[in-house]
Amino acid sequence: MYCHYCGAPMPDVAQFxxxxxxxxxxxxxxPEAVPPVPAAPAAPTVSTPSTERHPxxxxxxxxEYFRIWIVNLLLSVVTLGIYSAWAKVxxxxxxxxxxxxxxxxxxxxxxxxxxxxxxxxxxxxFGGYYAAGLLSPMLGLAAAAVLAxxxxxxxxxxxxxxxxTSSYRGLRFHFHGSNRQAYWVFLGLPLFNxxxxxxxxxxxxxxxxxYQHANAAYGQTRFTFxxxxxxxxxxxxxxxxxxxxxxxxxxIVLAVLSVGVVAGLPQQGTGQPFLPEMLIAGALAVxxxxxxxxWSLTMAxxxxxxxxxTALGAHRFGSTxxxxxxxxxxxxxxxxxVLTLGLYKPFADIRLTRYVVTELELTGPGALEGFVAxxxxxVSAFGEEAAxxxxxxxxx
Amino acid sequence: LISPSDARDAxxxxxxxDGRESTRHExxxxxxxxxxVLSGRDVSRRAPLAAIEIxxxxxxxxxxxxxxxxxxCAVEDTAALAALLAAHGMDPARVxxxxxxxxxxxxxVVVFVLMLVLSYRYGVPAVAAVVASxxxxxxxxxxxxxxxxxxxxxxxxxxxxxxxxxxxxxxxFQRLRAPDGAPPAQYSVLFRRSSLLGANAFALxxxxxxxxxxxxxxxxxxxxxxxxxxxEAGHVELRHGLRLLFQNSIVALAVTxxxxxxxxxxxxxxxxxxxxxxxxxxxxxxDRHAVAVLAANAIPRERFTSMLERIDAAARGKGEExxxxxxxxxxxxxxxxxLDAIRAR
Numbered sequence: 001m002y003c004h005y006c007g008a009p010m011p012d013v014a015q016f017x018x019x020x021x022x023x024x025x026x027x028x029x030x031p032e033a034v035p036p037v038p039a040a041p042a043a044p045t046v047s048t049p050s051t052e053r054h055p056x057x058x059x060x061x062x063x064e065y066f067r068i069w070i071v072n073l074l075l076s077v078v079t080l081g082i083y084s085a086w087a088k089v090x091x092x093x094x095x096x097x098x099x100x101x102x103x104x105x106x107x108x109x110x111x112x113x114x115x116x117x118x119x120x121x122x123x124x125x126f127g128g129y130y131a132a133g134l135l136s137p138m139l140g141l142a143a144a145a146v147l148a149x150x151x152x153x154x155x156x157x158x159x160x161x162x163x164x165t166s167s168y169r170g171l172r173f174h175f176h177g178s179n180r181q182a183y184w185v186f187l188g189l190p191l192f193n194x195x196x197x198x199x200x201x202x203x204x205x206x207x208x209x210x211y212q213h214a215n216a217a218y219g220q221t222r223f224t225f226x227x228x229x230x231x232x233x234x235x236x237x238x239x240x241x242x243x244x245x246x247x248x249x250x251x252i253v254l255a256v257l258s259v260g261v262v263a264g265l266p267q268q269g270t271g272q273p274f275l276p277e278m279l280i281a282g283a284l285a286v287x288x289x290x291x292x293x294x295w296s297l298t299m300a301x302x303x304x305x306x307x308x309x310t311a312l313g314a315h316r317f318g319s320t321x322x323x324x325x326x327x328x329x330x331x332x333x334x335x336x337x338v339l340t341l342g343l344y345k346p347f348a349d350i351r352l353t354r355y356v357v358t359e360l361e362l363t364g365p366g367a368l369e370g371f372v373a374x375x376x377x378x379v380s381a382f383g384e385e386a387a388x389x390x391x392x393x394x395x396x
Numbered sequence: 397l398i399s400p401s402d403a404r405d406a407x408x409x410x411x412x413x414d415g416r417e418s419t420r421h422e423x424x425x426x427x428x429x430x431x432x433v434l435s436g437r438d439v440s441r442r443a444p445l446a447a448i449e450i451x452x453x454x455x456x457x458x459x460x461x462x463x464x465x466x467x468x469c470a471v472e473d474t475a476a477l478a479a480l481l482a483a484h485g486m487d488p489a490r491v492x493x494x495x496x497x498x499x500x501x502x503x504x505v506v507v508f509v510l511m512l513v514l515s516y517r518y519g520v521p522a523v524a525a526v527v528a529s530x531x532x533x534x535x536x537x538x539x540x541x542x543x544x545x546x547x548x549x550x551x552x553x554x555x556x557x558x559x560x561x562x563x564x565x566x567x568x569f570q571r572l573r574a575p576d577g578a579p580p581a582q583y584s585v586l587f588r589r590s591s592l593l594g595a596n597a598f599a600l601x602x603x604x605x606x607x608x609x610x611x612x613x614x615x616x617x618x619x620x621x622x623x624x625x626x627x628e629a630g631h632v633e634l635r636h637g638l639r640l641l642f643q644n645s646i647v648a649l650a651v652t653x654x655x656x657x658x659x660x661x662x663x664x665x666x667x668x669x670x671x672x673x674x675x676x677x678x679x680x681x682x683d684r685h686a687v688a689v690l691a692a693n694a695i696p697r698e699r700f701t702s703m704l705e706r707i708d709a710a711a712r713g714k715g716e717e718x719x720x721x722x723x724x725x726x727x728x729x730x731x732x733x734x735l736d737a738i739r740a741r
Contacts, residue, residue, distance in 0.1 A: 064455035067495040070504040075491070077511065090454065090491075097457035104411065104420065105458050105470060136538055169420065170413030170468050219418065341512055343505065371418040373466070 052102075052367065056360040060098035062347035068094055069346035085116035096166065099357055102368045109172070110165040152186035153179055163216055171373045176222075177215035185211045202232035209306050218312055219373045227309035235301035239294065242323070246293040250286040257282060292334065296327035307360060313371075315364030321356065329355055403483035408476045412439050415466030425461065425469060425477070427484050432461065434469065441467075452489050453478060453496075516647075516670070521677070524642035528635045533602075536638070540602035547606075548588075555587035555609050562587045565607075568618060569625045575688035583629060587612070595710045599628035601637040614706050623690055623700035624707075630685025636678045644671045683738050701735050 072087035089112050096108040129147055133140030156179055163173040185207050193200040206229045213225035300321040307319035329352050336344035362368070407424040412434060414421075423436035432448055434441045443463055451460040459477055461469040471477045478488070487493075494500040555562065566585040583603045590596070595610040605628050607621065615621045631637065647670050683700075690697050 059456070061455065067501050068455065070501060070508060071491060071494050074504045074507060093451070094454045094457055097454065097460075107460060107468075107470075135535055137542060169418040170415045170466065171418050341509055343508070369417070369419045373416045 051363060051365055054102040054362040054368070056357050056362070057100045058098055058354040058357040059100065060095060060350050060354065062350045065094060065350050066343075066346045070343075081119075082116065085112040085119060088112075088115055095353060101168075101360075101362055104169050104368070107167045108165060109167060110161070148187065152182040155186050156182040159212060159215075168218065169368065169371070171219040171371055174217040174219075175215055176217060177211055181211055181215070202236045203229050205236075205302065206232040209302075213306065213310050219371045221313045221371050224311045225306075225309060226311075227305050231305045231309070232302070235298070235305055238301060239297040242297045243290060243294045247286070247290045250289050254282045254286055288334065289331070292330045293327055296330050297323045299323075300326045303356070312362075313364075315362050315368070318361045318363060320359045320361075325355060326352075403479055406476065406480050406483070408471060408473055408480055410434075410461070410469040410471045412436060412441075412469050413467065414439075415463075415468065423469065425471065425480075427480060450481070450486075453492050455495075520643050520646050521639070521674070524639045524646065525635070527642050528638035531638055536601045540600035540604055543600055544586075544604060544606070551592045552588040552590050552606070555589050557587050557609055557612060561612075565612070565618060565621055569622055572622060572626070572689060573692045575685070575692045583625075583632070585625065595707050597624050597628050599631045599637070601632065601635065603632050605629070605632075610710070611707070614710060615703065617699070619695050619699045620703040622693075622695060623686060623697075623703055626689035627682050627686035627700070629689065630682035631678070633685060634678075634681055636682065640674060640678060643674045647671055647674075680734065680737060683734065687738055697738060701738055704735060704738075 068090060072083075072090060076082075076084040076087050089108070089110050092108040092110060096106040099106045125147070129140070129143045132143035156175075156177055159175045159177060163175040166173045185204075189200070189204045189207055193204050206227060209227065210225050213223050216223040300323040303321050304319045307317040310317045333344070333348035333351060337348055405426065407426045410423050410425050412421040412423040413419070421436050421439045423434045423439050426433045426435075427445070428442075430446075431442045431444050441463075447464055449462040451462070453459060453474060456474060459471045459474050461471065481488075494504075562585075565587075569583065569585055583605055585605050585607060587607055587609065589609045593608055593610075595608060595614045597605065597607045597611055599605045605625060607625070611624065612621060651670065686700055687697055690700060
């Protein structure tokens, strides 16, 4: 057989591809098993005429987005943040309409006024929480408890809003997750996770993704999600090992460098702040490398696991992110942002999005036609805004 | 050359979706007598311009023509659509014109950088100072008490100095004249022992000051301790504790919002760098206050500079055991510039 992702030949019994290292896809839940793509990475041909591969494309351009970004930013500042709701709509419209699969682009339908309302409520809520924390730690704790109790509901609303405002080929997405499930995923499981000293984190992550993906629908067609918990534990184990190796390696580099600096220093104790400053810069660099490494590894591994086990009807998704490429993009993006006083930010956003999107693909019988719409409903933007302030990234 | 009438009659290629099924229909879009007209092999539809929504240009992203019932057209050839709309007198929104103009974009870049530098240098400290001055006294008291309680349970141990000695020092500081001739503020001076902090002193926002036994031991005369306390009093008078809290919060929020997408953890590094400058600025302000207090009480400012040098040396000595880093990170990194600034005043 051949690797489903890179097309390299692999033994029938192998669980992982020797070339790209990706796990063999479990296809048993599909009505009919999808035949593997034969080895022809340059020009992928399809073995059965009914199965088509649709790689995702991202056509956004950094220079073009920069203009939109800087005008958005300036207008938001000049209007004391009010324009930021309009800016958000323009930003998302830009990214959605430049994301394409099977010859059609996505579209965003959020309304600025709805987003603005959500932002105002969120600011009042979290401002109240902050003020309560300043007044007295006990009052702050009480406010945090109230917020925590409301958070799952907000998350649910946020997911509803996000999907209901996204469309593809004229059909909206929908989110059918219940509040009961939300309370279990966002409140119950995290509590158990804390009690288990965070040993349940991969399990919680899997339940979270299952909540997001298995409850999503495109028109009337439901998404399915069948990633096993073991895949999440494996991703976390690899991340842990990788980060450990990265931390040890960068500390060795730092130690060698600082020994060299000490040896090369002619006289100490003259109040020269030279040595400590270099060491602080070194420690900061180690910190950034390890933090970015953690993020990149988790992001790439989890994203791949999640999408390889997500399907839309008979269409399967695939994701072939490589952690070292994500890491390179994240580190160079951060450097660019720092060196340009933030002006590189729009280019950074485009770069990362382009890589993540273009590594996605959709495989299934025929073109993406014949999906049918479901009845729509209006969803408020409040949940999403409140969740955004807390910085929970629930990006779909 | 296209004549104006040709431009008005142009047909633009588009993909039509009816909003009920994901099936794509190839159509052409024309504008006729105030109506949008779609025609294709299996689609023919017209709607008044007032009843449809044409999305604003977004760079080269496809533009969308939305109908009231959820049906829509995606236009890839945005240049052709823009020409058609312009021929019918429909100009793009002003925001789009700004995005399209190189002059506006460059102006925006200049304003952005200027704003960033100015708000970091002046805006954030000014806002933090205003907010800090608005925090009511009871809150400051609670905040300070909680902090001291937390420290007393962990890094601070009871002082081994005789109570009489503690009282002498505290009373002497209470009797110092304030620089502007105002009655001296009420400070409570507490003594604690701490191996972690070494020779050190700090002030809580409520005016409670904590002096370590090591600092008392390091002083050659009582005036040395008065000088350090005057510096700490500067932190209290100028509400430095709260200001730093707010300044750092604002910077952390801004950086996280800005870099947030990349990674929360990675965003912490530039935040720490940006915040370091603020604490250095505040140290300098407190030094200025100390110099004024010393002058008002006829204490030579050499008491202060020599004490700072001794604290610095002690921290460096301690640092050699605990690593150079800990010495540098100790709360009062004495640098040449700081001493020079005090002497030059």
